[in-house]
Amino acid sequence: MVAPADLTPKNGNTSLSNQGDVGEDWGPFGRPLFNDPSSRALSRVGVIDVGSNSVRMVVFDGAARSPAYFYNEKIMCALGAGLAETGKLNPEGRKRALSAMRRFQKLADGMNASTLTAVATAAVREASDGPDFVAEVLAETGITVHVIDGEEEARLSAQGVLLGWPGAYGLICDIGGSSLELAEINDGKVGKRVTSSLGPLKLRDVKGGKKGRKAHIAAVMEDLAQEMGPQPNRLFLVGGSWRAIAKIDMVRRGYPLHVLHEYRMNAKSVRDTIAYIEERSIDELRRSCGISEARIILVPITCEVLKRLIRTFKPHDIAVSSYGIREGMLYEQMSDELRERDPLIEAARFAEAKDARLPGFGKTLYEFVSPLFKSAKWERKRLIKAACLLHDVSWRAHPDYRAELCFDNVTRANLGGLRHSERVFLGLALMNRYKNSSTDSRFPGIFDLLDEKDLKDAEVLGKAMRLGAMLWPRADQQIGELTLFPKKKELHLKLSPDAEPLFGEVARSRLASLARALEAEVTVKIR
Structure with missing residues (x-):
């Protein structure tokens, strides 16, 4: 049997960490780690893979648990071509590989990638001139190539x-x-x-x-x-x-x-x-x-x-x-605490801290929309959490294209821990955050990856975030309380007197749109 979700926690524990670092602010996801010293030490890490067919350098940056590819370049060298017959590295491939290593060393210096680790695999370890190649790379670039076994x-x-x-x-x-x-x-x-x-x-x-x-x-x-x-x-x-x-x-x-x-x-x-x-x-x-x-x-x-x-x-x-x-090679440098974190949530937190207008509001928004998804499984709740963290990171885009940009960014971004259907769900929720519609002709066939319930949940989540975004006095202040009574088909919004001035005409319109998506009648209470 295969687990229904690769990230499903064991023994019903809703945290990827078994170290008890839940924290009163972040619920099942633990406090953010991307600013911890151990995580910051992994910023701008470069690795080089000297393979039998290609030589590639990747420089990672961003959220350590789900890093972005700051730089990624591959040169097809075919070092292993003809190895079985000659016992040596392909001469032309060796020249190309050495040239690539010179280039990569210069690029890494320019990017301040102070940590640059290089490994070589089958071709170099099996070739009789493999040690000579490693010595030549060291002499010309200062890069130590570690030849690893299978x-x-x-x-x-x-x-x-x-x-x-x-x-x-x-x-x-x-x-x-x-x-x-x-x-x-x-x-x-x-x-x-x-x-x-x-x-x-x-x-x-x-x-x-x-x-x-x-x-x-x-x-x-x-x-x-x-x-x-x-x-x-x-x-x-x-x-x-x-x-x-x-x-x-x-x-x-x-x-x-x-x-x-x-x-x-x-x-x-x-x-x-x-x-x-x-x-x-x-x-x-x-x-x-x-x-x-x-x-x-x-x-x-x-x-x-x-x-x-x-x-x-x-x-x-x-x-x-x-x-x-x-x-x-990057994972090798991570602490156990960092390894156990959800890569999607850590990447979303990093994006919010870097790009949102009001960093920290994602947590408040998550608390606001969560009552609409009380019966949701853990896999769905992590997507809701990620959506709330990402809901405002594309605010600089032109309003006419903001919704589509959100969808493009999420569905095509380098994010770990996401099935394709989950990418589309997250993208559709964020599209509904900025646009009062469920589908778009720009993405033919892509919504077929979701079933009807997924489509409806993404619409409801997007419209709930669209409403919550109108009620943000401060990042850490409760914006209101939503309560859904599914059997009665009732949606209640409770606001404090301090929040009432924020509940203007546009907010009322967005609440009505959310209610229509839920097929519920609305009651607003000020207390």
């Missing part, structure tokens, strides 16, 4: 997944150019992990063509299954080649939300997409799906691996993770 690569990739889904469990599969790693995660911990030679660059050199590769992949996969044991839960796919297949799956399905992180597939969808790939030329796939030439040429071999992987482990479902080894 099991450590698997552990870091699994930690990257945990950065986005603290409560996730299942099997992580990270594919690079020259290797494939598996790791088991459960209860926020990394368990068994193994490495193999099933990277597409290395598989190209297997003798016997497609038939020889098929036999080799089957034999290696069987050995991996013996080591890992049954893995019937979720399969998390990490790596650019997996993401290329997912992008093709999106195009084949006409999927409306082009966000690869947390994209879901099942075994049938994968089989259909592999057939779709086999029926088309590489050039056609590259043009229609927007995949680079260096990446697309590896897709057919990667499909052979994926087909056998799914056949062997029979996962319940499949999730694509854009988080991997680089995010795992």
Whole structure:
């Protein structure tokens, strides 16, 4: 069985932290941590991943628990091309990788990324000239490249997944150019992990063509299954080649939300997409799906691996993770308290503190709208909390575009801990915060990811926030009290005498709109 939500707390506890840091102000979400010294120390952290196919630098910044990609650059070097035959790094790839490292070192200095950590994986660790390459990088850039073994690569990739889904469990599969790693995660911990030679660059050199590769992949996969044991839960796919297949799956399905992180597939969808790939030329796939030439040429071999992987482990479902080894390196530096926090809530708090007109009002607004969702499950309440924190961060946008901008920002932002349907729910709630309508023709098909109840809840939440935003004397002052009587179809608003002057014509109109959405009669009390 797979948990209905990856972030669902264990034992009914409504906090991701088991350390009791609930606090009287923040209810089940604990006090904000992004300003703590341990979190501030993670600002502007840079990591470099020297892989078999690409060399990438990422500089993280923002909320430490759910950091933004301050800078992200990848160079396709193919260091591992021809490694099986020569035993050495691809000479042209080595030149390109060294050039990339020089550039990255200069960029990091300019960005004040004082902490710059670099790791190298399969190609460098297996090549006879790998140590020479590491020494050359150090001499020319001052960057120490740590060459890690396969099991450590698997552990870091699994930690990257945990950065986005603290409560996730299942099997992580990270594919690079020259290797494939598996790791088991459960209860926020990394368990068994193994490495193999099933990277597409290395598989190209297997003798016997497609038939020889098929036999080799089957034999290696069987050995991996013996080591890992049954893995019937979720399969998390990490790596650019997996993401290329997912992008093709999106195009084949006409999927409306082009966000690869947390994209879901099942075994049938994968089989259909592999057939779709086999029926088309590489050039056609590259043009229609927007995949680079260096990446697309590896897709057919990667499909052979994926087909056998799914056949062997029979996962319940499949999730694509854009988080991997680089995010795992950041996760490595986090305290346990920070690791256990909800990445969505921490990111929303950071955005409110940075961009809202009245930072801190999100908590007050959450308390105001919460009575409308008394029976909501914990998964829904965290989305309500996030919406209240984000309700005012786009105020600088032109009023004619503010609603759509909110929707775009949330549905396409780099946020962890959000299923695609939850992204759309959050975006729709914020759209209703600024616009008195439920849908928009600019986003065809995207609202099909929600059912009727989700659509209604997002509308009610948005209109409740729209009302609450009219009643904000101070960030920490109670703005009123909403009470919903669902059976009686009654909505009561209680205001203090101090708040009554704020309840003007526009606020009354917004209350009426909220009541219509709830199909309830309104009573206003001043006391």
